[in-house]
Amino acid sequence: MSNKEEKPKNIFKPNNSKYWWLRVKINGVTHRETLRTTSKRAAARKAKSRIDELRGQEEAGELDWRFGTGLAKLYDALDSDSSSWSVETRKRYKCSLRQILRTIDEYCTDIGSDIEDLMAVEVTTAVVSEFVERRRASGVTVSTINRDLTAFSNLMKSIKNDGWIETNPVQNYEKQGMKEVLPDIVLPSEASIHKLSARAPGTLNYFPKFLDATGGRVTEMAMLPWSDISGLENPVEGNVQAILRNTKGKKVRAIELRQQAIDILLKIPRSNVSPYIFWNSTEHGYYKDPSNLFWEYGQETGFDARLHDLRHKFAIERLKEGWSIYRVQKYIGHGSVLTTERYYLRYLTAEEIARVSADGDNGFR
16 A cells, blocks of 8 residues: 555645645636645545535525626626715726726736636735736826725725625735735746646646746747747757747737757647647647646646746746846836836845846847
8 A cells, every 4th residue: 555645635735825725616617715724634624515515605606706706796886876985986986996907907917817717815915015016017196096995995895795705905905004015936946847747748748848948928828839930940049939929918029039948849749730839639729728737737746836937937047147137028028127126136136136237228138
């Protein structure tokens, strides 16, 4: 009999939490929530009970605790004449709710997830902080941000009153003095990337290492066709380019591939049917949801990060290697260099920060 410990099912422990969490997909929707226990055995019991409860709620039509659902519910309520708010206040709140939805959608895209899968409980103080910083970076005034936060707070209050969350993250953010809270970045080791890749089937076997070699977003690379790769007839760095079309905001971006990425491409077998690099035999010819697939593989292999963290790893390593902050920004597709600075300069020494910021906005060094 094997003494190997059985991998827990449907539970995981985030790096920034002492508690075990539940993650389960029911009727196509992924549900994540804290089990509020540090015991793996107790978490497994709670998870089983909670999954049964969730499935019962699903059958009764009561299960939809997604952030977008809560926002839509409040938005619709603002159209009601029975609302206690004035017409002007309702108009202002609806404007803010649209900005909240747009900004959180952009944030989800950047971290490789889908806002449609975002549960209300996942809107933490760090997410509120990210919302504020993105609004600041877009150039809006402090008074506009404060109006947005008022609407955001009322939204989360409404969600809390429905019993979907225990605390209002906007109020928590305001109590701490509106200080920026950035999530810690987990940098996967080469060994963990290798184990994760080995677990993946078919062309997905090459996917994590290609993300590590390019810093691309998951969706950008999952839908990359061979036709958008040029220069492979002379497969050396400086000659091979990728055109990325499925980008955030649909802004087409061209990147010059490093030798590590080129070598990976040369190993990938091509399909006679699908035009995509990371192809499969489905009707559409590519993997539509690699992030969720790799979450499962990561649970099996002990990969304690997300696929999106490979993008962070790429950026930090290039900065330490000597790329300028502007070159990294343009290469990975950040809309503003301020975003690149916020996320990555905190991982550099003072000497490294001076070096990466020293060559102006030319983006080539």
